[in-house]
Amino acid sequence: MSEPDVETMSFEDAMRALEEVVGKLESGSVPLEESIALYERGAALKARCETKLKEAEEKVAKITLSEDGRPTGTAPLDAE
Template structure:
């Protein structure tokens, strides 16, 4: 499998990827980057966005609803989407 220029994105935590994405947005919004650099950082931003979305979907899939007793103690957990 061929490596892409943005394979390192896959190793970033959500927070690190989001921080990099915010910096890219700031740089692009400033309009100070040359065209070639703007295109390159935009492509990295797309990779970061996709990675963040994947991490969020994974986290959402793991969320569990805690069932509480009348006393407020956790008595069990069930998947969030269970009815």
């Protein structure tokens, strides 16, 4: 059974898969060649999670308020 394509995974799926990879690597019972493949997949999964988080960050908006405290709309979140 082949692994799901990392580039199409949701954040949650990528995190679960990354946790599985880390668990296998930490167990120390994986042969060297498989460890290398797992490490490479883990790096791809980490990058996918970072991409999905960045996308979510960019969608976050702050509510702008008028002088009397009423919401007037949204503005992009200031990246700090």
